[in-house]
Amino acid sequence: MIQAALEAVGVLLALAPAAIALSLHARGSAIVYGASLVVTALLSAIALVALLDPAHPVTAIVLPIGLPWLGAHFRIDALSAFFLVVVNFGGVAASLYALGYGRHEVAPGRVLPFYPAYLAAMNIVVLADDAFSFLVAWEFMSLTSWALVVSNHKDPENLRAGYVYLLMASFGTLVLLLAFGVLAGGTGAYDFAAIRAAHETRAVAGAVLLLALVGAGSKAGLVPLHAWLPLAHPAAPSHVSGLMSGVMTKVATYGFVRIVFDLLGAPEWWWSMVLLAIGGPTATLGVLYALMQRDIKRVLAYSTIENIGIIFTGLGLALAFKAEGSDFIAALAFTAALLHVLNHAVFKSLLFFGAGAVLTATGERDMEKLGGLIHRMPQTAFVMLIGCIAISALPPFNGFVSEWLTFQAILLSPHLPSWGLKLIVPAVGGLLALAAALAAACFVKAFGISFLGRPRTAEAAQANEVDGFSLAAMMLLAALCLIGGVLPGLLIDALAPVANAMVGNSMPHQSSVPWFTIVPIAESRSSYDGLLVFAFMLLSGSIASVAIHRLASDRVRRAPAWDCGFPDASPAIQYTASSFSQPIRRVFGTLVFGAREIGEMPPPGSAATARLTVVMHDLIWEGLYAPIAKIIGYATLRINVLQFLTIRRYLTLVFVALVLLLVVLSL
Amino acid sequence: MILVRDLIVQGAQMFLVLALAPLLTGVVRKLKAYLLRRQGPPLLQPYRDLLRLLRKEVVLAENASWLFRVIPYVIFAVTWVAAALVPTFGNGLLFSWSADLIAIIALLGSARFALALAGMDVGTAFGGIGSSREVMIASLAEPAILITVFAVAMIAGSTQLSTVAEFMGSSAVGLRVSLGLALFALVIVAIAENARIPVDNPATHLELTMVHEAMVLEYSGRHLALIDLSAELKLLLYISLIACMFLPWGTAEQGAGLAALAIGAIAYVLKLALCACLLAVFETSIAKMRVFRIPEFLGAALMLALLATLLRFVSGSL
Numbered sequence: 001m002i003q004a005a006l007e008a009v010g011v012l013l014a015l016a017p018a019a020i021a022l023s024l025h026a027r028g029s030a031i032v033y034g035a036s037l038v039v040t041a042l043l044s045a046i047a048l049v050a051l052l053d054p055a056h057p058v059t060a061i062v063l064p065i066g067l068p069w070l071g072a073h074f075r076i077d078a079l080s081a082f083f084l085v086v087v088n089f090g091g092v093a094a095s096l097y098a099l100g101y102g103r104h105e106v107a108p109g110r111v112l113p114f115y116p117a118y119l120a121a122m123n124i125v126v127l128a129d130d131a132f133s134f135l136v137a138w139e140f141m142s143l144t145s146w147a148l149v150v151s152n153h154k155d156p157e158n159l160r161a162g163y164v165y166l167l168m169a170s171f172g173t174l175v176l177l178l179a180f181g182v183l184a185g186g187t188g189a190y191d192f193a194a195i196r197a198a199h200e201t202r203a204v205a206g207a208v209l210l211l212a213l214v215g216a217g218s219k220a221g222l223v224p225l226h227a228w229l230p231l232a233h234p235a236a237p238s239h240v241s242g243l244m245s246g247v248m249t250k251v252a253t254y255g256f257v258r259i260v261f262d263l264l265g266a267p268e269w270w271w272s273m274v275l276l277a278i279g280g281p282t283a284t285l286g287v288l289y290a291l292m293q294r295d296i297k298r299v300l301a302y303s304t305i306e307n308i309g310i311i312f313t314g315l316g317l318a319l320a321f322k323a324e325g326s327d328f329i330a331a332l333a334f335t336a337a338l339l340h341v342l343n344h345a346v347f348k349s350l351l352f353f354g355a356g357a358v359l360t361a362t363g364e365r366d367m368e369k370l371g372g373l374i375h376r377m378p379q380t381a382f383v384m385l386i387g388c389i390a391i392s393a394l395p396p397f398n399g400f401v402s403e404w405l406t407f408q409a410i411l412l413s414p415h416l417p418s419w420g421l422k423l424i425v426p427a428v429g430g431l432l433a434l435a436a437a438l439a440a441a442c443f444v445k446a447f448g449i450s451f452l453g454r455p456r457t458a459e460a461a462q463a464n465e466v467d468g469f470s471l472a473a474m475m476l477l478a479a480l481c482l483i484g485g486v487l488p489g490l491l492i493d494a495l496a497p498v499a500n501a502m503v504g505n506s507m508p509h510q511s512s513v514p515w516f517t518i519v520p521i522a523e524s525r526s527s528y529d530g531l532l533v534f535a536f537m538l539l540s541g542s543i544a545s546v547a548i549h550r551l552a553s554d555r556v557r558r559a560p561a562w563d564c565g566f567p568d569a570s571p572a573i574q575y576t577a578s579s580f581s582q583p584i585r586r587v588f589g590t591l592v593f594g595a596r597e598i599g600e601m602p603p604p605g606s607a608a609t610a611r612l613t614v615v616m617h618d619l620i621w622e623g624l625y626a627p628i629a630k631i632i633g634y635a636t637l638r639i640n641v642l643q644f645l646t647i648r649r650y651l652t653l654v655f656v657a658l659v660l661l662l663v664v665l666s667l
Numbered sequence: 668m669i670l671v672r673d674l675i676v677q678g679a680q681m682f683l684v685l686a687l688a689p690l691l692t693g694v695v696r697k698l699k700a701y702l703l704r705r706q707g708p709p710l711l712q713p714y715r716d717l718l719r720l721l722r723k724e725v726v727l728a729e730n731a732s733w734l735f736r737v738i739p740y741v742i743f744a745v746t747w748v749a750a751a752l753v754p755t756f757g758n759g760l761l762f763s764w765s766a767d768l769i770a771i772i773a774l775l776g777s778a779r780f781a782l783a784l785a786g787m788d789v790g791t792a793f794g795g796i797g798s799s800r801e802v803m804i805a806s807l808a809e810p811a812i813l814i815t816v817f818a819v820a821m822i823a824g825s826t827q828l829s830t831v832a833e834f835m836g837s838s839a840v841g842l843r844v845s846l847g848l849a850l851f852a853l854v855i856v857a858i859a860e861n862a863r864i865p866v867d868n869p870a871t872h873l874e875l876t877m878v879h880e881a882m883v884l885e886y887s888g889r890h891l892a893l894i895d896l897s898a899e900l901k902l903l904l905y906i907s908l909i910a911c912m913f914l915p916w917g918t919a920e921q922g923a924g925l926a927a928l929a930i931g932a933i934a935y936v937l938k939l940a941l942c943a944c945l946l947a948v949f950e951t952s953i954a955k956m957r958v959f960r961i962p963e964f965l966g967a968a969l970m971l972a973l974l975a976t977l978l979r980f981v982s983g984s985l
Contacts, residue, residue, distance in 0.1 A: 372790065374732045385734070394777040395770060407769055407813075411820050414980050426976040430814050430969075437809035440776060441802035444783045448798065453790030454730055517764065526826040529765035533748065533774070536762075541744030548721060548889050555724035555888075562728070562885055563791040575787070575795025583803035587962045 001050055002059040002076050005084070005127060008043045012036065012120035016113050023109035029102040032112045033095045036119060040091030043123065047084035050076045052494060066132055073129035073191045078497040079262065082338065083126045083254040086345050090247035091119045093473050097353045098239040100469030104360055110151040111237055118144035118243070122251050130191035131180035135173065138255070142169035142219075145248060148240045149232045161231035168218055168228040176215035176255070179208050183263060195263045205264050209271050212259040213278070219252035221305045222312060223282040224620045229305060230289070234297035234365070238356025241297060245304040246349035250341050253311055260319070261334075261502040267323045269418045275316030276421075280428035283309030283435040285620075288592055291442045291584055292616065294577045295365045296355045299446050300348065303391065306435055307344040310406065311337050313428055317409045318503055320421055327505040329412050332520050334503050335495050336405035342491065343398040343484055347390040350477035354384040357470055358450060361463035367446065367577045372455040376463040379471050381451045383478040388443040390481040393436045396534035398484030401518070403436060404528055408520045438584070445580045454571040486530040489518050578614070585614075593617055669922075673761040676928065680760055681751040683932075684907070688750075688899040689713035691906070691939055698947035713899065720892035728789040728885050735788040739886065739893040742778045746897040749774040750904040754911045756931035758829040759921030767826040768816050772809070775860070775904075778897065779805055786882030797881025800958060804859055804866065804878065807965035811972050812856045818849045818975035819912060828911065829921065836915035844985050848975035850913050855968035857905040861898070863946065865956040866964065869898075878958075903939070906946075910938040 015035055022028035050056055060075035076084070098115070105111055121144055124137035146169065150162035182204060183195050200208065218225035233244045260267070286305030293299045314337030321330035357380045358373065359365055374381040390397035410429040416422060455461035465471075484491060489510030496506035510518050517529040548554075561567045589595035594617040602608035645653070693710045700707025727736070749771045752763060766774065779801065786798035820826040822843065823834040834840060859866040862879035869879070877884075883894050911918065917934025919927040956964060978985040 372730065374734060374788075375730070378733070381734075389777070389780060392776075392780060393773070394780055395766075395773050400770075400773055404769055404773075407817075408826070411817060411826065414821055414983075422980045423977070426814075426817070426973065426980050429817055429976070430810060430973050433810035433813035434806070436813075437776075437806045440780055440809075441806050444780060444787075444798065444802050448784055448787035452732065452734070452784060452787045453795075515765075523764060524825055524827060524830050526767045526769075527764045528767060528770050532762065532765040533770065536748045536751075536765075537741075537744045539744075540747045541740045544743050544747075544893065545740050548893075552721035553724060553889055557724055557726050558729050559726045560729055561789050561791050562726075563789075564793055564884060567791065571790065573792050574790045575792065575799055580795065580799045580802075583799055583958070584806060586959065587803060587807070 001046060001056070002061045002074055002127070005043060005046050005076065005123070006061070006063075006074060008039050008046070009120050009123045009127070011039050012116045012123070015039075016117035016120070019112040019116065020109065023112040029105065029108050029112060030099060032116065033098045033102055036116050037092060037095035037099070039116075040088040040095060040119060044085060044088040044092060047076075047081050047088060050081035051078060051085060051497065054497070060129060066136070067190075070130060070132055070190055072133045073193075074127045074133070075129035075192075076127065078501045079254070079257065080126045082495065082498045083250065083341075084123065086250050086342055087119075087122045087126060087247050090243055090345050090349055093349050093353075093477055094239040094243050096476070097242070097356070097470050097473035100467035100471075101237070101239055101353075101356055101360065103467075105237065107151070110153070111148060111240070114144045114147045114151070115240070118148060118240070122247060125251050126254055129193070131184060131195070132190050134255075135177055135180065138176065139169075139173050141248065141251065142166075142173065145232075145236070145240070145244055148236045150235070151237060152235070155235075158235040161228075161235040165228045165232035168225070172215050172218035172225075174215075175211050175218070179211035179215055179259060182208050182211065183259075192258075192263060196265075199265060202268065206268070206271070208264060209260055210274070212256055213274065216252045216256035216259070217278070217312075220249045220256070220308045220312075221282075221286075222278055222308060223285050223305065224624055226282070226286070226305050227621055227625055230298050230301040233301040233304065234295065238297070238352055238359060241300075241356070242349040242352035245301060245352060246345040249304055249308055250345055253308070253315075253341060256312075257315065257502065260315075267319045269320065269323045269421065272316045272320035272323065273420050273424060275312055275319060276424050276428045279309050279311075279313035279316050280431035281309070282306070283313065284431045284438070285309075285592065287435050287438040287442055288588055291438060291445065291581045292589070292593065294367055296358065296367050296370075296446060296450060297352070297365050299367075299442065300351050300355060303439065303442065304344075304348060306439060307340065307348070307391075309435070310403065310432060311340050311344070313337075313432060314340060314402075314406050314409070316428075317406070317413065317425075320413070320416055320425075321409075322503050324416055326415070327503050329409060329521075330503040331499040331505040331507050332405060332412070333409035334499050335492055335507050336402055336409055338495050338498060339405060339488070339491060340402035343390070343402050343481075346477050346480050346484065347387045347397075347399060350383060350387040350474055350481065351391065353470065353474050353477070354380055354387060357466040357474070358463075360466055360470075362457075362459040364457070364459055367449045369457045370450040370455070370460045371453045371571060371574065372451075372460060373463055374451045376461075377451075377465045379465060380474065383471075383474040384451065385447060386478040386481050388447045390485070392440040392443045394440065396485045396530050396537065397481045398488070399481075401485060401488040401528070401530065403432070405520060406432065408526055411526075412521070441581075441584060445577060449575075449577045449580060453574050456571050456574070482534075486534050487516055488530060489513065489516050492518060585616075589616065592619070594619060670761075676757065677751075677761040680755055680757070681747070684750045684755060684900060684903055685747065685896075687936075687939065688896065688903040689717060691903050691943060692899045694940070694943045695902075695947050695950075698944060699951055702947060702951040713895075717892045717896055720887075720895070721889050723888040725888035725890055727887075731789055731885070735785055735885075736890070738781045738785040739890040739897075741781045742897045743893040743900075745774050745778040745781075746900045746904070749778075750900045750907070752828070753904055753907045754829055754832050754918060755907050756935045757919035757921075757923060757928055758832050758911075760829075763829045764827065768820065768828050768831065769813070769826055771828070771908075772812055772816065775901065776805070776809060778901075782882055782894075785886075789885045791885065793877070793881045793884050797878055797884070800878045801882060804961060804965065807962055807969060808856045808859045811852055811965060811968040812860075814969065814972035814976055815849045815852045815856070818845050818972060818979055821976070821979045822846065828908075832911045832915050832918060833920075835912055836918065841984075845975040845978040846913075848971045848978070850909070852968040852972040852975065853909055853912075855964065855971075857909065858949075859961070859965055859968075861902045861905060864950045865953050866961050868955055906939060906942045907935075910935070910942065914938050914941075
């Protein structure tokens with residue numbers, strides 16, 4: 001099993017250099033994406049078998065590459081099998097989409113070679129079973145995705161995004177390196193089995209938790225380490241944006257889960273405090289940032305931050321219950337987090353693909369230059385609508401199920417003994433509820449401004465529906481949003497082995513409950529039946545429709561819009577993205593963004609125009625990143641003096657350095 | 668045989684809420700008119716309005732999309748299903764387990780999502796203003812009601828409405844501060860969600876004060892009838908919700924006989940009448956708020972709900 005998986009990854013790696021030659025070829029992109037599609041489909045199948053087959057043994061292999069005394073360890077257990085499914089399923093969808101979307105690439109030579117390499121890197125991270133291969137694959141994943149981010153290098157914005165991304169990715173890897181260094185201890189036991197067997201002291205384990213949170217969290221996009229994400233994710237080509245947001249953030253989550261739930265052993269109660277204190281605000285801040293954006297891909301990138309916040313909140317709850325010993329509830333919270341990993345991978349890929357389709361059709365990412373696309377691109381609009389409802393956590397789609405499970409876990413937490421948790425859990429519950437409501441507002445805006453109303457520019461008015469491959473990929477994902485929403489019990493059962501391995505228990509078997517209901521604890525406590533609710537909605541909608549059309553009236557007359565008697569022909573009269581979110585900006589923005597509106601009215605009688613200026617600050621950037629950049633800039637300026645010394649001074653420096661080193665050694 | 672009986676009871680509830688919803692709105696209107704010393708429209712006027720609208724042709728804006736035509740049916744279906752799942756005359760009906768309290772609130776969220784999109788479809792300024800304000804109100808009302816639900820669910824040990832209602836009717840519940848706070852928050856949210864004064868005025872067409880009416884401005888004929896009926900159902904739903912949790916007396920137990928169901932139905936109608944009176948009195952005695960005062964109003968609900976939840980976390984008996 002592991003051998004087959006590694007061979008498939010090898011094919012992806014071999015595809016990368018081949019793609020350099022193929023990118024010159026007219027059908028090169030079709031070949032590369034087609035091959036990636038086949039290989040990732042194969043890998044998905046392998047991962048699914050490993051996850052679902054209860055008799056399947058955990059398989060491991062050691063290859064004689066890498067560090068000579070260590071070799072490269074690879075292994076598939078339940079956790080890596082689940083994340084392999086997420087990675088490769090995302091790969092299948094992205095490759096299928098790119099079969100159509102990739103044809104519009106201006107410089108395929110800058111995308112094609114890195115794409116399969118990037119997919120391979122994410123697979124290796126999940127398969128790796130020692131710290132060295134893990135970190136090498138992690139860094140390889142960062143670098144290949146960086147290359148894809150700057151693939152459109154003519155845009156200075158993208159270069160800046162790439163620069164910030166490279167810095168943050170290196171920082172993240174550095175911190176993870178420290179985490180593994182601390183884990184391996186003085187003996188240098190870098191393979192995961194040895195780390196698992198060793199028992200760290202409490203202080204060491206706590207330090208590793210914080211390092212893992214910073215290292216993996218910076219890749220996942222936890223606030224305040226998120227600054228690179230909304231720059232880098234939208235800059236890449238849309239299928240890669242989908243992979244970065246939908247899949248790579250999940251690989252980062254995998255890294256965190258692997259270290260904290262698997263390698264570290266028994267948790268302490270304060271670990272969950274840290275996670276909850278970061279996860280809750282991440283969710284709310286992420287969606288508030290998303291609401292303030294005009295660029296559709298940036299909205300999606302910020303909303304990824306929100307969803308990562310939800311996932312880490314679930315993981316935090318799981319840690320809290322695990323530390324307290326109620327592993328049954330820990331399994332509920334953990335399953336909720338994993339289900340959200342899967343759901344978010346599905347709908348975020350879908351939404352990025354949709355944004356890519358809009359970009360192909362209109363050349364625009366700015367929502368204020370779109371509008372009315374539902375008429376020109378009906379199929380894209382339909383699947384985007386499903387994605388928007390699903391990500392807003394509304395029934396009957398899949399996003400609701402994972403949020404519902406997270407809420408159920410929160411409702412079980414008054415029994416937690418520690419006072420810190422008693423106070424923080426309701427606050428986090430409130431933040432999640434706020435995030436859910438704001439997400440709905442955000443996606444009403446995203447869909448409404450771009451797809452509904454009247455076209456605001458000529459490009460939007462002349463948009464054409466995208467190709468069949470892109471549509472097929474999006475429809476596949478949209479169908480999964482619905483299936484995940486109406487048959488969540490099957491997914492929860494599939495996650496049972498992962499929960500068993502990580503928190504020592506799993507949720508009750510859901511397939512045996514009649515009518516595909518999900519019952520997390522007991523039926524008297526809570527249950528939800530997506531299938532039945534969906535069937536009821538279909539039924540009552542059809543009854544209403546048939547009854548009214550038969551018995552009352554089915555006549556329709558087209559007429560100009562009413563608009564209270566004052567219709568205006570100009571599409572500029574419509575609400576824009578900024579005006580739509582103005583009330584929310586006024587309610588939340590003054591605090592979070594220091595937002596101010598300055599209205600300048602001309603004096604009475606003057607014909608000058610009135611102006612409204614909105615000032616907003618990114619307080620995290622200004623308060624955290626800018627000072628750090630300033631300090632580094634100041635320090636480098638001072639150190640820069642060393643570059644222009646005379647030879648005598650250099651010799652003195654070398655001499656002093658040598659003496660110092662010898663003194664240190666002799667001590 | 669039991670299954671058939673349960674099916675009939677569940678179906679009776681579905682059609683009961685549908686039949687009572689316009690009457691409830693009629694009663695509230697009539698009471699408000701009396702309080703203003705006016706005659707007021709007849710009690711059955713909402714039914715007549717619906718029938719009239721259903722028979723009329725639909726005048727559709729020229730650039731309205733398919734979504735605009737589908738959304739009234741979606742909103743109606745979702746609201747109807749949600750209303751049918753809230754206990755009215757009896758607890759533990761056949762399908763009551765298929766969606767718990769959180770799911771019912773999320774269903775209403777789906778309806779609102781659809782309505783806000785409908786407001787933006789035609790591309791008029793009024794539609795946009797309505798949708799934009801609606802999502803602002805929802806972004807505060809929805810967390811407030813969810814946290815209220817958390818408080819109630821943690822006291823009752825369940826998010827299942829029937830179980831909650833049974834618990835509230837039992838002697839185990841006692842007098843709790845957190846329940847009082849939750850009730851207060853729930854009432855505020857119910858007022859905001861149903862576009863009642865002081866948040867919105869269901870009887871106005873003055874553009875600067877409209878939220879709900881602005882979104883549905885382009886609707887006519889059967890589409891408007893469905894949307895009006897959904898709004899009436901939603902009012903009924905919220906009152907049923909408050910009644911089943913905070914006025915749990917008289918409701919029939921699970922699997923009760925015909926007599927108990929009849930008593931439950933009478934009790935339910937009395938509860939509706941009581942809440943309609945309170946709503947009418949409240950609405951006549953208060954003035955409409957400016958739009959940007961609404962966040963403070965709803966923020967109070969949010970804080971009360973959070974306080975209720977916090978109290979539950981720090982003490983089992985408050």
